[in-house]
Amino acid sequence: MATVNLKNREIECKIVYYGPGRCGKTTNLDYIHRTFKKQVRGEMISIDTDGDRTLFFDFLPIGLGQIKGCDIKVQLYTVPGQVQYRSTRQLVLKGVDGIIFVADSLKVRREKNMESLKDLHENLKKAGLNILRIPLVMQYNKRDLEKTEMPLMSVEQMERDLNRQLRVPSFPASAVTGQGVGATLTQTLKKTLKYLHKEFQWAQE
Numbered sequence: 001m002a003t004v005n006l007k008n009r010e011i012e013c014k015i016v017y018y019g020p021g022r023c024g025k026t027t028n029l030d031y032i033h034r035t036f037k038k039q040v041r042g043e044m045i046s047i048d049t050d051g052d053r054t055l056f057f058d059f060l061p062i063g064l065g066q067i068k069g070c071d072i073k074v075q076l077y078t079v080p081g082q083v084q085y086r087s088t089r090q091l092v093l094k095g096v097d098g099i100i101f102v103a104d105s106l107k108v109r110r111e112k113n114m115e116s117l118k119d120l121h122e123n124l125k126k127a128g129l130n131i132l133r134i135p136l137v138m139q140y141n142k143r144d145l146e147k148t149e150m151p152l153m154s155v156e157q158m159e160r161d162l163n164r165q166l167r168v169p170s171f172p173a174s175a176v177t178g179q180g181v182g183a184t185l186t187q188t189l190k191k192t193l194k195y196l197h198k199e200f201q202w203a204q205e
């Protein structure tokens with residue numbers, strides 16, 4: 001749940017990057033950290049196990065400046081995707097305001113994407129949240145591999161697998177090259193702020 005301080009005209013909200021292990025959540029945050037220097041408000045904190053698998057989570061605070069007279073601060077988190085870290089995912093989801101579901105375009109990860117989306121659905125439900133209501137955006141990551149020999153799913157296939165019922169905005173992306181990373185985040189922030197506006201009417205004078 002966002003912190004809305006109308007007296008100081010300050011809003012702080014929480015966006016979570018969700019998805020299976022190795023789909024590119026941390027790489028998204030790395031890219032944002034490197035590229036959107038003006039918006040970044042602090043260090044990126046990553047709690048890693050050995051190598052690049054996230055045991056716990058990554059955290060990056062950003063600021064969007066003023067919107068309708070309110071100072072907007074955003075906390076970006078990632079969850080660990082591996083099945084065994086379910087309790088950490090539930091913890092990170094606490095108080096979430098918007099979600100980016102990062103799906104891996106590699107054909108071999110098809111099942112993992114679907115499992116992870118189901119896991120998101122269940123964990124949101126446990127937190128009293130509805131996947132159909134919470135601001136949600138899909139990212140089909142690793143599209144840069146289209147230029148290689150690696151077998152990828154088509155975007156249409158991924159839409160059918162993951163977005164047939166939800167019908168949320170979706171973006172092909174590459175967290176490595178940065179293609180689609182900003183667009184995914186911007187759309188999520190727009191949806192989230194619209195949702196919060198409805199909930200809190202914070203922009204009312």
Ligand SMILES: Nc1nc2c(ncn2[C@@H]2O[C@H](COP(=O)(O)OP(=O)(O)O)[C@@H](O)[C@H]2O)c(=O)[nH]1
Pocket residue numbers: 019020021022023024025026027028052053054078081141142143144145173174175176177
């Ligand atoms: N080619 C390619 N590799 C990617 C992309 N995003 C992530 N990776 C690689 O996939 C691996 C896992 O990425 P990571 O961000 O750690 O995944 P996470 O478990 O979701 O946080 C790393 O080796 C990344 O370099 C992408 O868009 N394209």
Ligand SMILES: [Mg+2]
Pocket residue numbers: 025026027052053054078079080
């Ligand atoms: Mg990670």
